[in-house]
Amino acid sequence: MKKITIYHPFGNANTRAAVDGIYKQGILESFHTCIACFKGSFLYKLSSFGPLKEFRRRCFSSFLKDKTITHPFKEFGRQIAPKIKLNSLTAHEKGIFCVDNICYDLDHKIAKYVQKNNEKIGGVYAYEDLALQTFYTAKKYNIKCLYDLPIGYWRAMRSLLNEERTKNPEWAITLGGFNDSNKKLQRKDEELKLADKIYVASSFTKKTLEIYPGKLANIEVIPYGFPPVNTQRKYDEIQNRKIKVLFVGGLSQRKGLSYFFEAIEGLEDKIEATVVGRGNMETCPALKEALSKVNYIPSLPHDEILKLMANQDLFIFPSLFEGFGLVITEAMSQGTPVITTDRTCGPDIMHNGIDGWVVKAGETKPIRDLLVTFISNPSILIKTGQAAMHTAAQRPWSVYEKELAESVNKFLND
Structure with a gap:
């Protein structure tokens, strides 16, 4: 052999x-x-x-x-x-x-x-x-x-x-x-x-x-x-509080960052956004200003990122060019549903609208429309997060x- x-x-x-x-x-x-x-x-x-x-x-x-x-x-x-x-x-x-x-x-x-x-x-x-x-x-x-x-x-x-x-x-x-x-x-x-x-x-x-x-x-x-599924995931009551939205990744426009910030703009009374990642804010005033309006964490150990994911309602990863996107599978394994684009692994591992959402890359409106839907009916996020865990369990x-x-x-x- x-x-x-x-x-x-x-x-x-x-x-x-x-x-x-x-x-x-x-x-x-x-x-x-x-x-x-x-x-x-x-x-x-x-x-x-x-x-x-x-x-x-x-x-x-x-x-x-x-x-x-x-x-x-x-x-x-x-x-x-x-x-x-x-x-x-x-x-x-x-x-x-x-x-x-x-x-x-x-x-x-x-x-x-x-x-x-x-x-x-x-x-x-x-x-x-x-x-x-x-x-x-x-x-x-x-x-x-x-x-x-x-x-x-x-x-x-x-x-x-x-x-x-x-x-x-x-x-x-x-x-x-x-x-x-x-x-x-x-x-x-x-x-x-x-x-x-x-x-x-x-x-x-x-x-x-x-x-x-x-x-x-x-x-x-x-x-x-997928990483091991978080079987201890618990879903808090989501009806009477802000929806917790997360982005994790390098702070580059290749990750579709501007579309993330544009999608949540004006929804601050309904959404609490957290961004984790490193980037050069001093050379990009638009990035610096956008980060000032969210919870910003420059870096976390990997196990802490998984814990943070498990404490969020939604993960948004609007990448414009991605070979795969391991953060997508990580979030899904933690029971957190994901919005991502057609230029990631999303089309290969997700069932659109069932265990996550795949939108066209480089557009804000599809993400914004989904956010508005979730604000009106946040229970969708729990159902989809549970489906995401099921998908993750099928492909360790x-x-x-x-x-x-x-x-x-x-x-x-x-």
């Missing part, structure tokens, strides 16, 4: 699920990351102290320990540089410890690993910005190249967000996504060209690839899973693990 090498510098939720599933399928050759700790290990014990708590987030399933190879040097540098005020070391694409250099460094290390161990590797599973050198090497040895694109295609993003720049110029400075060099963008295109199989987590991400200037391999949509992360691993196995060994 052919086995696969998979790697990611940081090990986010979807990567963890992918690695666990591939291991359980019996086809994991090795997993590579920058920093990994396992329960009971020395690093795990160290991560209980102050500034080292960040490493607790790099804890992986214990059964992966013998299959995991770490490459920590540059990632340690990235963690330390801001703490000692050396931010230039992590500057976008230029700093020695920036995310781009960490990705390219890991890519080169895996390429060397594949060259050395090519006889026992049947495939490599790589993520965007991490694949080029490894794919070049894999091709030399007829090793299959599997590619995971976690966010939409860059040409589609620029096209859609350029429209938004014109439409809402006062928010344009928050958009981001336009500072990647041509070299980096060409690298993304070359990675896609080399891929033998492409995985995405939403139909929207797949759709963005339609404008790729060339022929692509088969693209398969496998939505991510273990389902994503199994579906992805079975697809990978079939592609490698069929």
Whole structure:
């Protein structure tokens, strides 16, 4: 049976699920990351102290320990540089410890690993910005190249967000996504060209690839899973109080922030809005003014965000360009219904009007109309929140693990 090498510098939720599933399928050759700790290990014990708590987030399933190879040097540098005020070391694409250099460094290390161990590797599973050198090497040895694109295609993003720049110029400075060099963008295109199989987590991400200037391999949509459902969720009486509305995410117009604020404007006597996320308010007066009118929390630990979600009546996530949107599944798992757009995972995981609402991206009126409906009939939110929990219970992360691993196995060994 052919086995696969998979790697990611940081090990986010979807990567963890992918690695666990591939291991359980019996086809994991090795997993590579920058920093990994396992329960009971020395690093795990160290991560209980102050500034080292960040490493607790790099804890992986214990059964992966013998299959995991770490490459920590540059990632340690990235963690330390801001703490000692050396931010230039992590500057976008230029700093020695920036995310781009960490990705390219890991890519080169895996390429060397594949060259050395090519006889026992049947495939490599790589993520965007991490694949080029490894794919070049894999091709030399007829090793299959599997590619995971976690966010939409860059040409589609620029096209859609350029429209938004014109439409809402006062928010344009928050958009981001336009500072990647041509070299980096060409690298993304070359990675896609080399891929033998492409995985995405939403139909929207797949759709963005339609404008790729060339022929692509088969693209398969496998939505991510939901966190554990909050079975202790209790719904307070909602009839005689303000509806509690929440947004969580980066404070960028890419997340559709202006549409969130426009939708709730003038409803302050009926709605209590909370926003959680980081952003540069000083460079965007519109953002600064909007945040002054809501409960604003710059940052919360992940477990506290889940608790906050479970204490809200409605989650609004009007993103303009999203590969998936994990906050959507998190809110639903907490029994909080979600309004989101057709440029997120919403169409793939929701039944519109039953366990949430999917509206057209870049429009305020559909969100506003729903809010007015909820103000008149708030019990809809309870019914929909309960349905959202039911949906979440049907697709835990273990389902994503199994579906992805079975697809990978079939592609490698069929």
